[in-house]
Amino acid sequence: MGRSQPGPIPMYCFKNGKIIPYEDAVVHISDLGLLRSYAAFDYCRTYNGRPFRLKDHLARFRNSARGLMLPLNYTDEEIGETIVELLKKSTLPEAGFRLVITGGNSPNGMTTVEPNFFITVEKLPDYPADNWEKGIKLITSEYLRDVPGVKSTGYLNAIRLMPLVEQYAAHDMLYCHDGQVLELTRDNFFLFKENTLVTPSENILLGITRMVVLELCRGVFPIEERAVRTTELGQATEAFLTGTTKGVMPVVQLDDTVIGDGTVGANTRKLTDLFRKYAEGS
Amino acid sequence: MGRSQPGPIPMYCFKNGKIIPYEDAVVHISDLGLLRSYAAFDYCRTYNGRPFRLKDHLARFRNSARGLMLPLNYTDEEIGETIVELLKKSTLPEAGFRLVITGGNSPNGMTTVEPNFFITVEKLPDYPADNWEKGIKLITSEYLRDVPGVKSTGYLNAIRLMPLVEQYAAHDMLYCHDGQVLELTRDNFFLFKENTLVTPSENILLGITRMVVLELCRGVFPIEERAVRTTELGQATEAFLTGTTKGVMPVVQLDDTVIGDGTVGANTRKLTDLFRKYAEGS
Numbered sequence: 001m002g003r004s005q006p007g008p009i010p011m012y013c014f015k016n017g018k019i020i021p022y023e024d025a026v027v028h029i030s031d032l033g034l035l036r037s038y039a040a041f042d043y044c045r046t047y048n049g050r051p052f053r054l055k056d057h058l059a060r061f062r063n064s065a066r067g068l069m070l071p072l073n074y075t076d077e078e079i080g081e082t083i084v085e086l087l088k089k090s091t092l093p094e095a096g097f098r099l100v101i102t103g104g105n106s107p108n109g110m111t112t113v114e115p116n117f118f119i120t121v122e123k124l125p126d127y128p129a130d131n132w133e134k135g136i137k138l139i140t141s142e143y144l145r146d147v148p149g150v151k152s153t154g155y156l157n158a159i160r161l162m163p164l165v166e167q168y169a170a171h172d173m174l175y176c177h178d179g180q181v182l183e184l185t186r187d188n189f190f191l192f193k194e195n196t197l198v199t200p201s202e203n204i205l206l207g208i209t210r211m212v213v214l215e216l217c218r219g220v221f222p223i224e225e226r227a228v229r230t231t232e233l234g235q236a237t238e239a240f241l242t243g244t245t246k247g248v249m250p251v252v253q254l255d256d257t258v259i260g261d262g263t264v265g266a267n268t269r270k271l272t273d274l275f276r277k278y279a280e281g282s
Numbered sequence: 283m284g285r286s287q288p289g290p291i292p293m294y295c296f297k298n299g300k301i302i303p304y305e306d307a308v309v310h311i312s313d314l315g316l317l318r319s320y321a322a323f324d325y326c327r328t329y330n331g332r333p334f335r336l337k338d339h340l341a342r343f344r345n346s347a348r349g350l351m352l353p354l355n356y357t358d359e360e361i362g363e364t365i366v367e368l369l370k371k372s373t374l375p376e377a378g379f380r381l382v383i384t385g386g387n388s389p390n391g392m393t394t395v396e397p398n399f400f401i402t403v404e405k406l407p408d409y410p411a412d413n414w415e416k417g418i419k420l421i422t423s424e425y426l427r428d429v430p431g432v433k434s435t436g437y438l439n440a441i442r443l444m445p446l447v448e449q450y451a452a453h454d455m456l457y458c459h460d461g462q463v464l465e466l467t468r469d470n471f472f473l474f475k476e477n478t479l480v481t482p483s484e485n486i487l488l489g490i491t492r493m494v495v496l497e498l499c500r501g502v503f504p505i506e507e508r509a510v511r512t513t514e515l516g517q518a519t520e521a522f523l524t525g526t527t528k529g530v531m532p533v534v535q536l537d538d539t540v541i542g543d544g545t546v547g548a549n550t551r552k553l554t555d556l557f558r559k560y561a562e563g564s
Contacts, residue, residue: 013311026308027316029295029400034309034384036437037319068442098391102316103441109380109404110441118311122391146428146439154438155318157428159385159392160350 012089014082014119019089027116032103038112039102039153040064044083044208045124045244046094047279051083052244056208057099060151065101067150070115072101079119086121096122096245100153125245132272135252135264136171138184138241139164140230144177148203158185172241174254177203181228187243189251191228191236191259192221192267198232201225209242209275216274221267233257238265240272247279248272294371296364296401301371309398314385320394321384321435322346326365326490327406327526328376329561333365334526338490339381342433347383349432352397354383361401368403378404378527382435407527414554417534417546418453420466420523421446422512426459430485440467454523456536459485463510469525471533473510473518473541474503474549480514483507491524491557498556503549515539520547522554529561530554 013022033039042061045052058076065072074082083097098120103112141161146154158173165173174189175182181200183189188210190199197217199210217223237260239251248271250264293304315321324343327334340358347354356364365379380402385394423443428436440455447455456471457464463482465471470492472481479499481492499505519542521533530553532546 015311023310025311027311028305029297029307029309029382029402031316032441034313034316034321035323035380035382035435036441037321037435038438038441039316039319041317068438069445098317100311100317108407110437110444112441120311125390146436147442152438153317153319154428154436155392156320156350156434156436159314159318159320159394160429162392163351 012086014086016117019085025118028105030105031116032106032112035109037154039100040068040150041098041100041153042151043096043098043244045096049093052279053208054080056211061099064150067147070101082119090121092123094124096124098122127246131249135250137253138172138174138251139168139170139255140176141173142177143175144203148205151205176230179230181230184241187241187246190240192238193235194237195221196224197221198224198228200228202227207242209244209247213242213248213275216278238268240268248275294368296368298399301367307400310387312387313398314388314394317391319436321382322350322432323380323382323435324433325378325380325526327378331375334561335490336362343381346432349429352383364401372403374405376406378406380404413531417532419535420454420456420533421450421452421537422458423455424459425457426485430487433487458512461512463512466523469523469528472522474520475517476519477503478506479503480506480510482510484509489524491526491529495524495530495557498560520550522550530557
């Protein structure tokens with residue numbers, strides 16, 4: 001989790017309708033996003049300088065905002081144009097975009113009036129090639145996010161436990177709850193049982209990369225999108241995560257348990273390539 | 283919960299070592315308190331113009347900050363003097379103080395560097411006298427806060443469910459989890475079984491008012507501080523909440539279940555008076 005450090009963040013961002021210098025982008029301390037963790041966000045990226053599956057990200061962002069009853073008064077076209085302009089001003093060839101909608105400045109620390117909405121453009125994190133060649137390790141952690149279908153800013157638990165992840169030389173945590181496998185702190189989880197692809201479907205955030213991978217696998221592998229029990233983790237012959245900054249990344253170890261023979265399996269390799277070709281060709 | 287609206291917030295606050303106009307008190311959008319809900323706080327108040335049990339509040343605040351590995355580089359004396367100065371500048375006879383420490387401006391959206399610390403002074407909420415004369419209603423809600431021993435800013439669930447509280451004409455929610463009674467969104471919960479006082483002791487935030495009430499009850503009532511099962515709620519002859527802004531407030535209904543005869547019981551009345559006398563005489 002703490003392995004990759006995105007570089008300094010470029011110098012413009014969008015706030016409440018205007019593109020402004022990044023260093024001027026502030027919120028008042030009465031913002032409920034700050035005072036009460038009342039905020040939703042989304043994160044999308046470019047491939048070949050073009051926003052990838054932006055429509056899906058915006059649909060999900062709208063759904064998150066709606067889940068918190070926060071009105072998002074910008075059309076997909078407006079947001080799309082803003083992102084293109086931020087990318088241009090950033091001079092980055094590829095970039096990530098963080099869209100955040102907060103509860104806004106509150107008169108009493110509990111009631112929302114008018115949300116604050118901002119978009120930042122960020123250098124994409126640069127993960128080591130070994131993550132794909134050798135696969136990564138995860139540790140499991142008992143946790144269920146608040147309102148799992150909303151991509152909220154609620155990462156207190158994730159950040160607090162980062163030292164534990166580092167202590168175990170792991171990439172991240174795989175959240176499990178009540179005997180069910182859920183998701184990583186910011187990514188989705190898949191496993192193969194031989195050629196059958198299995199992935200949790202409930203009490204998680206439905207990732208856009210997850211969605212693309214499921215599309216790409218239709219007709220290639222039998223797919224089981226369903227509740228996954230933690231007892232099934234030992235039966236996995238391969239595993240991987242999916243996420244916007246990581247694409248498809250192989251997982252070869254969960255806690256002390258090696259998955260399969262501990263190397264990146266053939267199905268995961270195939271899928272990693274399939275996804276890369278799709279994303280870069282899209 | 284949404285019953286009481288504290289008035290406009292006075293015009294000075296403290297931020298990172300300085301007293302500044304409230305309207306100038308901002309944080310950058312890279313603050314992890316905003317981006318990742320990584321922040322702790324505390325809330326204390328005055329009685330007769332003097333901070334009430336400030337030492338206990340500050341001990342708890344330090345404990346919360348430590349739980350998030352955030353260094354709080356101010357002594358109790360410095361914070362105490364700041365609070366007194368903010369109160370003076372506010373011209374309020376009595377006030378509440380919100381102390382907030384955040385993850386600070388992050389270079390990468392995950393790593394803390396230097397916390398932001400601020401203190402605001404607020405008009406105390408003004409609850410209807412009926413809350414004490416007739417008692418209030420709570421609805422129960424299945425929920426366990428993240429890191430319950432830390433007073434974090436994690437109120438996403440509480441704010442999101444506020445409409446439900448209003449729909450049931452309730453004052454607030456009583457969080458329960460896995461068959462255990464826990465706490466309200468911002469207050470602690472007590473019940474009487476005849477003359478025995480019972481209150482949850484684990485997976486909750488240990489309130490300062492709760493602590494004072496337990497001190498006041500020693501030798502007055504037999505006390506059971508322990509895990510409380512939700513099945514015991516039906517056996518309660520009286521119930522009340524405790525909190526910094528509310529003191530001791532009687533609870534006469536939980537969901538559809540009336541507690542005792544539905545009026546404020548004699549023990550709760552006695553305790554409300556005891557607490558008031560203690561607080562106002564302190």
